[in-house]
Structures are given as structure tokens and as C-alpha cells.
Amino acid sequence: MNSPSSKLPDNFPFKLSPGLKEYLFNRFEKTFKKPFFTEESACEFWHDHSKNNDGNTIFDILKKCYPQLNFPIETGIEKSELYKDFVLRGKKNFTNLKACTELNDSKSIKFEVSKNLAGKIPLLTISNEEDFVRLIQSLLYKNNPVEIPHSMGAVLINGINNWERINILKNRWLAKNPLGNWNQEFSNVILNKSLYKDKLIILSTKPYSNVPANQLGLNDDIWISHSISIRKEHEFTHLYTLKRYGLASNNLHDELIADYIGIIKTIGYFDKGWMLNFLGLEEYPKYRRGARLENYIKENRLSQEDFKQLITIIKNAIEAIAIFDKKMGKLISAKDQRCRIEALCETGLTILASQNGSSVLLDNYYESFNIHESVDLEFPN
Incomplete structure (x- = not known):
């Protein structure tokens, strides 16, 4: 697929520390994809x-x-x-x-x-x-x-x-x-x-990500119902990447992919405000301490400057996903869902966070779509 994410894009706004560069490395990119489950x-x-x-x-x-x-x-x-x-x-x-x-x-x-x-x-x-x-x-x-x-x-x-x-x-x-x-x-x-x-x-x-209903302008019953649906689809997405790529990591890249699918499968479209709330970035550049984002960096020794750069990268990546989703429209089939997951997997966070992140993501979607069209991949009915 396009623009290998192990290499930083030319217009990337940060000089990354070795620790942050390692964290942002896209392991999906070079992984063999299993043709059937x-x-x-x-x-x-x-x-x-x-x-x-x-x-x-x-x-x-x-x-x-x-x-x-x-x-x-x-x-x-x-x-x-x-x-x-x-x-x-x-x-x-x-x-x-x-x-x-x-x-x-x-x-x-x-x-x-x-x-x-x-x-x-x-x-x-x-x-x-x-x-x-x-x-x-x-x-x-x-x-x-x-x-x-x-x-x-x-x-x-x-x-x-x-x-x-x-x-x-x-x-x-x-x-x-x-x-x-x-x-x-x-x-x-x-x-x-x-x-x-x-x-x-x-x-x-x-409530999903411990975000209360009133924070999203919803009533409690609707939000609990949505939370269960998002959570279920989120974990199903991890299962898909585990079976397809052999990977389901405790990493923000995986989490953005799984949250994206969870949201669109639940309400039919991507609400970037929800995802920002889920990760504690609803008042970006301020981060809400105790939010879910920090669950995925506990094992990594990131400096304050690293963390500051990371939340900007995540915010930019969410913006790119929002642009991509608006262009794609509603999810229409299992094939569409597979291709969206795989495009997101193979577009690393540094690419997503760059100026043309949404365009690369869209290109990777169409490439994945053509692969699924030309190869008789076996998936559960």
C-alpha cells in the first residue's frame, strides 16, 4: 500500500524521539495477511x-x-x-x-x-x-x-x-x-x-470509556445501549486484525481503528467528537487525566514532550479519519467494512496525522477493495 508508515512523511511537523518513533511504528504494514480464517x-x-x-x-x-x-x-x-x-x-x-x-x-x-x-x-x-x-x-x-x-x-x-x-x-x-x-x-x-x-x-x-451520557448530550439508556454496541464491535475489530494480521496490540493505532468501526457500526457514521471524548481530548490541546488514552502508553517511557506530540498526532489522525468517513459515507457491506479496517491498519499514525493523511487512507481503501475484488479471499458468511 501507499506511503510506508515506517518512514515519516516529508511534511510531518515533528521531530520524533526514538521512543515515540518506536511507539508509532506501524507493525501492520509488513505483516503477512492470512487469506482465510x-x-x-x-x-x-x-x-x-x-x-x-x-x-x-x-x-x-x-x-x-x-x-x-x-x-x-x-x-x-x-x-x-x-x-x-x-x-x-x-x-x-x-x-x-x-x-x-x-x-x-x-x-x-x-x-x-x-x-x-x-x-x-x-x-x-x-x-x-x-x-x-x-x-x-x-x-x-x-x-x-x-x-x-x-x-x-x-x-x-x-x-x-x-x-x-x-x-x-x-x-x-x-x-x-x-x-x-x-x-x-x-x-x-x-x-x-x-x-x-x-x-x-x-x-x-x-458507559463506554467511562464517559457519562450527559458529556455527549445523550440520555443514560440510549448511551448504555450505544456503549455495549460500540464495545462489542470494537472487540470484534481486534479479533479481525488478530486473525488477518496476527496482531491485536495495546496500542493507540489499534484503538483508533477499533473505535472507528465501533462508532460507525453503532450510529451509522463517524462522530469525531465521540472519539475525542473517549480518549480524553475533547478540550484539545488539554488532556483529561485518567482518560482512556493513557491505558495504551503505560508500558512506554514517554517524556512530557513525547506525550504532547502524541496527543497532537492522535488529534490529527482523528481529523483525517473524519474526512475519510465523510467521503466514504455509510457502511454498505462486509467487504466495505473489511476494506476500511485494512486501510486503517496499513496507514500508520504518522501518515494519518500528516497533511494528506485522509487522501492516503482513501487510496489505501481502494487498493484494498481491488485486492478483495481480484482475489477470492475466504471469510465467514
Whole structure:
């Protein structure tokens, strides 16, 4: 595609530090794109288990699949032998556990196997905010009480051991090989992660990016409905880039792409004011501390000058996306959506933030459109 984003455009207004240049490097650009997506084998498991639940709540089923949910949220608990036995070695008897992850409203957890542009994926919707935090702490942070930002409302988990799936594999294998050595066979199973690792999306139902309804001039009910939709489409977009490029990063480039799709899929057009609010830039050049933008730079040691340059780059990139969206009009098909995602992926932030960012983005869209037209790519129907 046009204008490689690893090289700064001639009219780029900043001289970037090495740290900021590294952060802004577009990893999508040189990545091999997979021509087709395979269906997640976990979806068949979840179709069966969510229907044949024997009166159990979805949380009861989750605790069997992910044993860490049987442990309390406690600093360093993952170092205990008991935790290792259950979570890493898959022991099934939970009667020895004195405490578990307690939820305020486990019965209200909603579960579905959701179909989207990238295929199907198990999706949990958690209405209680404290329960959402506990599930994230357990499944992502090994039951440690890591602080979860209020502006974080969803997560795509890419690969978590499902011990119920492993036990099904074990029982089927032993039925066919009653004298066989399962431990030896398991060393072969481990090599095929699709057999036992789940992809999973977890959503909260709180206001998107922790932005209150009145800040956007909406009533609470409408905004919560919009928030859930944006959040879901946002995570589906991460899933698409993960399957297409092998990438779904905790980076502002990925977030702009996912937010853009979330907004246009929800209200039919891009509202740049919403995206500025989501990232804390509604009063640009002033930044609202505690906003979602800072969630994506915590691991990077950026100076104050770097940060100042970064928010200008993000603001300019959002302006370019707004111009692009106005030219494109309403989303009309799955192909249109794919091409918009891929054009945004392959147009880096430094290009987007340049004077001709929207033009390059549009060129890359048409190039992607022609590729999809000339090559019989396989995608889920």
C-alpha cells in the first residue's frame, strides 16, 4: 500500500524521539495477511455446554473450564502449589478450596457465541462492574488484585486454557486407548493450542470509556445501549486484525481503528467528537487525566514532550479519519467494512496525522477493495 508508515512523511511537523518513533511504528504494514480464517474449535464446545447446562449458571460452567475462578483475588496466590495444581495441572476436585472468586451478581452474566466479521467467538456480558473487574483480575492477572482502569470496559482474551475441553479430549482418547499413556499423549496435544485454548471476549455494560451520557448530550439508556454496541464491535475489530494480521496490540493505532468501526457500526457514521471524548481530548490541546488514552502508553517511557506530540498526532489522525468517513459515507457491506479496517491498519499514525493523511487512507481503501475484488479471499458468511 501507499506511503510506508515506517518512514515519516516529508511534511510531518515533528521531530520524533526514538521512543515515540518506536511507539508509532506501524507493525501492520509488513505483516503477512492470512487469506482465510479458520473457525474456532472452542465454539462447538461452548454451543453444547451453554445449552446442556444441567441447571448450572454460566458462572458455574466457567469455573469448571477456568479453575482460576475458584480462587480468591489475592496478591501472589498464583505462586501457591494449590493454585498451580488446579490452574496449571488441571486437577478437578474443588472441594479442598476454602474460598473462591466471589461475584455480586453471577446469575446476571450473559453468554453467547457471537458471529461477526472474523467468525464466531464466545462472548460474556457482565452487568455488575465489580464482577467485571474480578473476572479480568482472575483470567488476565492470575487472581492478583491489579487495578483495572475505570475507562476499561472490555477485553479480548487470546488463548486461555480450558480444562473442560482438555478433559473431554482425555476421556475420548482413553476410551479408544484404554491401556495408553495419556500423559505421553498430552505432550502431543499441547502442541496444538486450538484444541484446548479459548479466545474469549468479556464485555461490561458501563458507559463506554467511562464517559457519562450527559458529556455527549445523550440520555443514560440510549448511551448504555450505544456503549455495549460500540464495545462489542470494537472487540470484534481486534479479533479481525488478530486473525488477518496476527496482531491485536495495546496500542493507540489499534484503538483508533477499533473505535472507528465501533462508532460507525453503532450510529451509522463517524462522530469525531465521540472519539475525542473517549480518549480524553475533547478540550484539545488539554488532556483529561485518567482518560482512556493513557491505558495504551503505560508500558512506554514517554517524556512530557513525547506525550504532547502524541496527543497532537492522535488529534490529527482523528481529523483525517473524519474526512475519510465523510467521503466514504455509510457502511454498505462486509467487504466495505473489511476494506476500511485494512486501510486503517496499513496507514500508520504518522501518515494519518500528516497533511494528506485522509487522501492516503482513501487510496489505501481502494487498493484494498481491488485486492478483495481480484482475489477470492475466504471469510465467514
